[in-house]
Each structure stands twice: as structure tokens, then as C-alpha cells.
Amino acid sequence: MIYLCACEEPELGTYYFETDQDGVALRQIVIEEDGSRVTSHRKHELYHFMLAEHPIDLSDPSYERIPKARFEELWSEVLLATMEEWRQIKQALPIGQKVAGSIEAFFPQGTLVDLFEHRAVGLADTAFLKQHSPREWMYPGYKLTASVKGYDEINQWVLLDQTRMLDGERRVVER
The missing domain is CATH 2.40.50.140 (Nucleic acid-binding proteins)
Structure with a gap:
């Protein structure tokens, strides 16, 4: 798996992706400027199920590779918030x-x-x-x-x- 971070526009938040070797996103987290999070595993009232629809160009310099541990840390924080419901x-x-x-x-x-x-x-x-x-x-x-x-x-x-x-x-x- 490949783990990426992208912050293209200041008002859009920071995007984190887990992709396969072809750039197909499997999990996605968006941390908005106010600290709220939108993830691919749950339906969001405004964004529905948010996951990149097309493969990510892994050579695009706007995507920075990050360690798996960083992505998993962010993902775990989201899962912990919904653990009782789960x-x-x-x-x-x-x-x-x-x-x-x-x-x-x-x-x-x-x-x-x-x-x-x-x-x-x-x-x-x-x-x-x-x-x-x-x-x-x-x-x-x-x-x-x-x-x-x-x-x-x-x-x-x-x-x-x-x-x-x-x-x-x-x-x-x-x-």
C-alpha cells in the first residue's frame, strides 16, 4: 500500500489517502480547517461517501508520501470516536x-x-x-x-x- 498526503487549497483541508500500487484509493481522510474529519468509511451528510473516484497519479508532486503509521494513527482516531456505535x-x-x-x-x-x-x-x-x-x-x-x-x-x-x-x-x- 501507498500512503499520501495532499493539501492543494487552504480552504479544502488536508487529504490523506491509502492507495494500492496503481493509485486506486482504498481509504481516505479529509481533515478540514476547523479540525473536523470526513472519511471514506462513513456517509457524510454533505459529501456522501468521499473517496477519490479515479486513480491518483502517484508521480504528481502535489501528493507527498507519508509513513503508513501516520495514516493509521489518523484513521484510528476516527475509529475510536465511533467505537461504541460499532x-x-x-x-x-x-x-x-x-x-x-x-x-x-x-x-x-x-x-x-x-x-x-x-x-x-x-x-x-x-x-x-x-x-x-x-x-x-x-x-x-x-x-x-x-x-x-x-x-x-x-x-x-x-x-x-x-x-x-x-x-x-x-x-x-x-x-
Whole structure:
């Protein structure tokens, strides 16, 4: 993995990335000027799920390589702030539990799913969903069911298995 820091504009905050060897971002932290943090592992009310959409040019001089320990220190601070909520989510969603949700976003790790009854983020296998669902259902808002197969402690995501799209049903978002 490669760890980067970028501070391109003073009013945009400082960006930290974990990428693979091709520059594909896997985790991202933004520390805004006021000290607040936006991370890729949780949905933000303004920025949704924030993760670089295109590979980062690793030769771009505006990105400075940083030690893994620095990135992990910042990431751990974020996880600690939500540790009690994460503990409650795992208690409410034991392995084997059936869940319902809707597609939120597509990340390199898989499809992020809003498990709305539990205020949790699930992770489904995108390749499996694509293979077993019509293409037109592979968009944010489409509903699915699944079983809990485990937990991603690094991102505080619920790992999903046995996913099944619900016949093109979409979640209605009230505004």
C-alpha cells in the first residue's frame, strides 16, 4: 500500500489517502480547517461517501508520501470516536442475521449498502451482484436483502453474503 498526503487549497483541508500500487484509493481522510474529519468509511451528510473516484497519479508532486503509521494513527482516531456505535451495530447484527438495505456507492472493496434499520454500512460483493442482477438495478437506491457474514474492523462495515436484489425496488428518499 501507498500512503499520501495532499493539501492543494487552504480552504479544502488536508487529504490523506491509502492507495494500492496503481493509485486506486482504498481509504481516505479529509481533515478540514476547523479540525473536523470526513472519511471514506462513513456517509457524510454533505459529501456522501468521499473517496477519490479515479486513480491518483502517484508521480504528481502535489501528493507527498507519508509513513503508513501516520495514516493509521489518523484513521484510528476516527475509529475510536465511533467505537461504541460499532460495538452496538455488531451486537444488533450477529453473523447469520438477515438484513435489508439499499445500494449507496461502489468502492474498490465492493458495493456499499445502507442497512437503514441499523444505521450501519454493509459491504456486498459487486461482481456477485452484477452477475445475478439486471444491469439497470446496479445503481444507488436499489434495495436488496442479505445475510451478515462478518465484519470489516478497519472500515467498520458489516460484511454481507447471500445478497439478492428486490425485483427492481428502489428506496424512496424523503426530502
